[in-house]
Amino acid sequence: MSTDKKTLLNELQQAVIEGDGERAKVATQKCLDAGIAPLEAVEFGLRDGLKIVGDRFEKLELFLPDLMLAAEAGNQVMSVLEPIITAGGGESKSAGTVVIGTAKGDIHTIGKNILAMLLKLSGFQVYDLGADVPATTFLEEARKHKADVIAISALMTSTMPGQREVVRLLNDVHERESYEVLVGGAPVTQNWATEIGADGYSETASGGVALALKLVAKK
Amino acid sequence: MIDFFEITKRALNGPYSAEQDFAMKILVPKLKAVVKKYGIKYDPNNPVPSDDKLADDIFQAGLELCAEVGCYCKDTSRIIKFTPEEIAEALRDAPFAPVYGEGADEKAMSVRRPESSEKPYCFLGAGGGISTNEDVYVRMVEGYGRIPKINSVTCPTITKINGMDVVAGSPLELLACIRSVELGRAALRRAQRPGLPIMNAIATAVTAAGKITGSSFGLRNTDAWICGFTSPMQVQFERLNEVAYILARGGKIVGESGEIMGGYCGGPEGTAVINVAYHVLSILVLRASSHLTFPIDFRYASNTSQEVMWAVSTSTQAITRNSHHPILNLTYVGAGPMTEMCLYEIAAAHIGRVASGGNIEFGGVAKAITLDHFTPLEPRFASEVSHAAAGMTRAQANEMFKLLNAKYKDQLPNPPKGKKFQEAFDWDSIVPCQEYVDLYGRIKNELTSYGLKFE
Known part of the structure; x- marks a missing residue:
């Protein structure tokens, strides 16, 4: 790769890291004008930038608002690239589709928000259903978006049964096999995940991303 | 100070904002701006700073x-705003030295100052810990009642009644709340401390209905109800409904805030600043008699890391130097009972908090998320360390924190779970097993060799 191209991709990457959507959009256009392939811009500009953001978040060098801004900048980049990739017969690679929310009765959202952002940074299409989400809503939204993964967070022991309710509902409507169910939240454990028949549990948000990637790859 | 009717009015009629805009377009930029304006900078070499100007x-x-x-009302999407004059008035009129408990256990909680030799108020027990069943709950609370330095008790959460999972918002939540109060009161009587206040009414409650219903089954106005904010700087009607009920019956509220370091507030600097904002909001919005704060490190889901220590220390110094409204610092340790790490974390955290001027709540053992992984010995140890740390200078506490933190910081990502109450304690006599007594004695001796003077 020429030095000029590297410089342009670095500029794109930096704009994403700094969460500057407008700058990222301009940098993307400059990459295209210089003849950089759209998928190359996605791979080396966007994905690498988002990975750096995720890594720095883990080290407490960047914080949740930075993740959100970087994810938004990523959306801006894709708004330029996606039509071109699609028109060229290509497909922008998505890691998979996740519907995520906090279990019925639970209004705590920060842990769920962090996982949602890290999933986006890792290339997932994420539909965030918010807090206090009934089992039926998880099911309806998962159907609507053809989700690969349903991720349910609970911060309180008395809202953990809301996670079990989702699994029970999926079984009742004979759609359990259609989705990978991930559970998490402070009081949630692997034992609980096993007991309710979830497909996976992670103590940390970054572990949750790794697990989602693994489960989707297996599907 | 403006009254609760005015708070409710503003919650219903204040300026509108979408929830995400409140966080990302109002709170985050303003927080970054004030951190920059005052030049507030985290110093990894001084987790317990001795810098009065920084605190102010x-x-x-x-x-x-x-x-x-201001404070965002989630139910109405409106912001409860305050003028600088109203904030100054709130600080002027805020309760000071609230009295909790009855008889021999009646005690005022005063605001301490940094380096004060006054012994901290000790609010001890489960700190959100979760118990398997009612038998464990009763034994645990009786064990807390027998801690010599305890001033008020934090009861565990009951996760099952009659063998059924307690589901939030269902009749089981209400029944579990009733049982929490009845059993807690009975357990304290068994401990011969009938006047000891239950200060975390009601841990098992998720909804206002649960908290209000349980309150009619044995809570007194000399106890205290915990009502909390939702992160970041938000409140729900569920909590305001509880406040309305508690004020009407003449009870006392402990206003709770637990911001997540790494979340919307950013790093240690933002966490320290937002803690002060919560202090004021707790007086105004939650009508608190005292303020309970527990910033959490998102990386570890505990709060004994060096970065959190700095945020807690500086904000505690800031508050205790400038407000007469008392605060309590709640600690969550990563490690479980009967481990060295657990006792080191407790010692490090409480030395730093007490030298900074805080009263204490302890505590959350094994992050308060593992069933039955807490015992009465950890809060007892916390109270003994806290009394011994009263009068210590911030510089001494800083050195001691660094010494102790070095012993556990590498284990924070994967702390040992330790033993269950049933394994670490004798079930009938509610006393620790010999192995635990030996470990506790050894760590106390080690702390003594570092200069801590136990009573």
């Missing part, structure tokens, strides 16, 4: 944040 700057930054941002 953090206090001013917190007041500005509070005035410029």
Whole structure:
């Protein structure tokens, strides 16, 4: 790769890291004008930038608002690239589709928000259903978006049964096999995940991303 | 100070904002701006700083944040705003030295100051810990009642009644709340401390209905109800409904805030500043008799890391130097009972908090998320360390924190779970097993060799 191209991709990457959507959009256009392939811009500009953001978040060098801004900048980049990739017969690679929310009765959202952002940074299409989400809503939204993964967070022991309710509902409507169910939240454990028949549990948000990637790859 | 009717009015009629805009377009930029304006900077070499100017700057930054941002009502999507004059008035009129408990256990909680030799108020027990069943709950609370330095008790959460999972918002939540109060009161009587206040009414409650219903089954106005904010700087009607009920019956509220370091507030600097803002909001919005704070490190889901220590220390100094409204610092340790790490974390955290001027709540053992992984010995140890640390200078506490933190910091990502109450304690006599007594004695001796003077 020429030095000029590297410089342009670095500029794109930096704009994403700094969460500057407008700058990222301009940098993307400059990459295209210089003849950089759209998928190359996605791979080396966007994905690498988002990975750096995720890594720095883990080290407490960047914080949740930075993740959100970087994810938004990523959306801006894709708004330029996606039509071109699609028109060229290509497909922008998505890691998979996740519907995520906090279990019925639970209004705590920060842990769920962090996982949602890290999933986006890792290339997932994420539909965030918010807090206090009934089992039926998880099911309806998962159907609507053809989700690969349903991720349910609970911060309180008395809202953990809301996670079990989702699994029970999926079984009742004979759609359990259609989705990978991930559970998490402070009081949630692997034992609980096993007991309710979830497909996976992670103590940390970054572990949750790794697990989602693994489960989707297996599907 | 403006009254609760005015708070409710503003919650219903204040300026509208979408929830995400409140966080990302109002709170985050203002928080960054005040941190920058006052030049607040985290110093990894001094987790317990001795810098009065830094503390006062953090206090001013917190007041500005509070005035410029306000408190978001999730139910109405409206912001409860305050003028700088109303904030000053709230600090002037805020309760001081509230009295909790009855008879021999009646005691006032006063605001301490940094380096004060006054013994901290000790609010001890489960700190959100979760118990398997009612038998464990009763034995645990009786064990807490027998801690010599305890001033008020934090009861565990009951996760099952009659063998059924307690589901939030269902009749089981209400029944579990009733049982929590009845059993807690009975357990304290068994411990011969009938007047000891239950200060975390009601841990098992998720909804206002649960908390209010349980309250009619044995809570007294000399106890206290915990009502909390939702992160970041938000409140729900569920909590305001509880406040309305508690004020009407003449009870006392402990206003709770637990911001997540790494979340919307950013790093240690933002966490310290937002803690001050919560202090003021707790007085105004939650009508608190005292303020309970527990910033959490998102990386570890505990709060004994060096970065959190700095945020807690500086904000505690900021508040205790500038407000007469008492605060309590709640600690969550990563490690479980009967481990060295657990006792080192407790010692490090409480030395730093007490030298900074805080009263204490302890505690959350094994992050308070593992069933039955807490015992009465950890809060007892916390109270003994806290009494011994009263009068210590911030510089001494800083050195001691660094020494102790070095012993556990590498284990924070994967702390040992330790033993269950049933394994670490004798079930019938509610006393620790010999192995635990030996470990506790050894760590106390080690702390003594570092200069801590136990009573």
